[in-house]
Amino acid sequence: MGNGTSRLYSALAKTLNSSAASQHREYLESPDPEHLEPIDPKELLEECRAVLHSRPPRFQRDFVDLKTDCPSSHPPIRVMQWNILAQALGEGKDNFAQCPVEALKWEERKCLILEEILAYQPDILCLQEVDHYFDTFQPLLSRLGYRGTFFPKPWSPCLDVEHNNGPDGCALFFLQNRFKLVHSTNIRLTAMALKTNQVAIVQTLECKESSQQLCVAVTHLKARSGWEQFRSAQGCDLLRNLQNLTQGAKIPLIVCGDFNAEPTEDVYKNFASSSLNLSSAYKLLSPDGQSEPPYTSWKIRTSGEYRHTLDYIWYSKHSLSVRAALDLLTEEQIGASRLPSFNYPSDHLSLVCDFSFNNEPDGLS
Ligand SMILES: NC(=O)C1=CN([C@@H]2O[C@H](COP(=O)(O)OP(=O)(O)OC[C@H]3O[C@@H](n4cnc5c(N)ncnc54)[C@H](OP(=O)(O)O)[C@@H]3O)[C@@H](O)[C@H]2O)C=CC1
Numbered sequence: 001m002g003n004g005t006s007r008l009y010s011a012l013a014k015t016l017n018s019s020a021a022s023q024h025r026e027y028l029e030s031p032d033p034e035h036l037e038p039i040d041p042k043e044l045l046e047e048c049r050a051v052l053h054s055r056p057p058r059f060q061r062d063f064v065d066l067k068t069d070c071p072s073s074h075p076p077i078r079v080m081q082w083n084i085l086a087q088a089l090g091e092g093k094d095n096f097a098q099c100p101v102e103a104l105k106w107e108e109r110k111c112l113i114l115e116e117i118l119a120y121q122p123d124i125l126c127l128q129e130v131d132h133y134f135d136t137f138q139p140l141l142s143r144l145g146y147r148g149t150f151f152p153k154p155w156s157p158c159l160d161v162e163h164n165n166g167p168d169g170c171a172l173f174f175l176q177n178r179f180k181l182v183h184s185t186n187i188r189l190t191a192m193a194l195k196t197n198q199v200a201i202v203q204t205l206e207c208k209e210s211s212q213q214l215c216v217a218v219t220h221l222k223a224r225s226g227w228e229q230f231r232s233a234q235g236c237d238l239l240r241n242l243q244n245l246t247q248g249a250k251i252p253l254i255v256c257g258d259f260n261a262e263p264t265e266d267v268y269k270n271f272a273s274s275s276l277n278l279s280s281a282y283k284l285l286s287p288d289g290q291s292e293p294p295y296t297s298w299k300i301r302t303s304g305e306y307r308h309t310l311d312y313i314w315y316s317k318h319s320l321s322v323r324a325a326l327d328l329l330t331e332e333q334i335g336a337s338r339l340p341s342f343n344y345p346s347d348h349l350s351l352v353c354d355f356s357f358n359n360e361p362d363g364l365s
């Protein structure tokens with residue numbers, strides 16, 4: 001990628017002010033893409049913690065075991081879904097009313113995001129609102145063993161913000177020691193036959209342990225109220241594409257996204273009733289297994305307080321099982337100023353699930 005890439009990487013070379021961080025900043029500052037030595041996740045985590053030494057500690061979240069009856073012979077596949085909040089939107093467009101500007105400083109906020117990823121070490125990582133792919137996530141995550149793909153929004157609202165870092169978009173990462181890439185597609189979603197500003201990435205992966213194929217999609221649908229039918233049309237377009245890419249639901253599927261839609265919306269209902277036989281993983285955390293969590297995003301804008309369930313991990317319910325899911329933050333943990341905050345870097349919570357295949361060729365199930 002030549003000089004353009006070097007320019008993008010140079011953002012990583014910024015000196016961190018924290019004196020405690022100075023002994024630990026080797027990885028966060030490594031600017032040379034030609035010498036991408038592997039990073040030990042523990043050391044990067046230590047480096048992030050040193051940068052964050054003056055902030056309150058990370059929130060404790062526990063995994064809830066959901067399927068302990070039948071053991072699996074292969075390690076589970078951990079999937080993380082997260083709208084990480086684009087830096088340009090957080091500082092320039094979202095109008096957060098209670099979040100101090102210092103909590104949004106990129107040099108520290110990026111460490112909170114990395115800390116969250118490193119704490120759970122997903123095998124597959126699906127992100128939205130990524131506007132620091134080339135200078136932060138791609139170089140660091142590739143050194144942790146991930147292969148990444150980024151697909152920016154064609155008219156990202158980040159570009160309207162002064163001193164932006166480029167467009168935001170979706171990113172999909174997978175651990176190369178667990179998967180081989182079989183097929184990758186970037187989709188610009190349509191609504192009523194027109195191209196829209198929303199995108200998806202869909203990849204077919206082959207599991208190295210079991211040779212089973214898995215199709216993974218990441219998307220971020222149109223935001224705001226008044227756009228419900230538009231989101232529904234975008235969802236229909238994504239479902240149509242997924243029908244083809246899974247060869248008519250033959251390949252097990254996981255769809256991660258910020259759907260910007262409550263479960264009452266048509267787009268949710270269309271996903272829940274599609275012939276792809278999808279179920280939403282986080283419903284399993286509810287007592288009856290039928291209800292979505294009360295919120296996945298909680299923020300106070302100058303226009304008011306917004307508490308919504310918008311983010312989902314859909315999975316093929318006949319071919320995959322959810323073995324565990326990371327519990328959400330409580331209202332008390334989130335605090336009165338809501339999100340983002342000094343403790344949590346985004347207005348959306350991360351969702352993390354452990355999956356296993358129901359029919360493992362050599363399995364015990
Ligand atoms: N330069 C140009 O010619 C063009 C520019 N644009 C820009 O793109 C924007 C529209 O793009 P589009 O992708 O459809 O945007 P969306 O309506 O999907 O929203 C974009 C982002 O804004 C966030 N958002 C949601 N609600 C609010 C709110 N009430 N206040 C502030 N931010 C909010 C969303 O975050 P979340 O998902 O977390 O809720 C989302 O990431 C326009 O406003 C314009 O800035 C668009 C077309 C052409």
Ligand SMILES: [Mg+2]
Nearest residue numbers: 085086089129
């Ligand atoms: Mg947002």
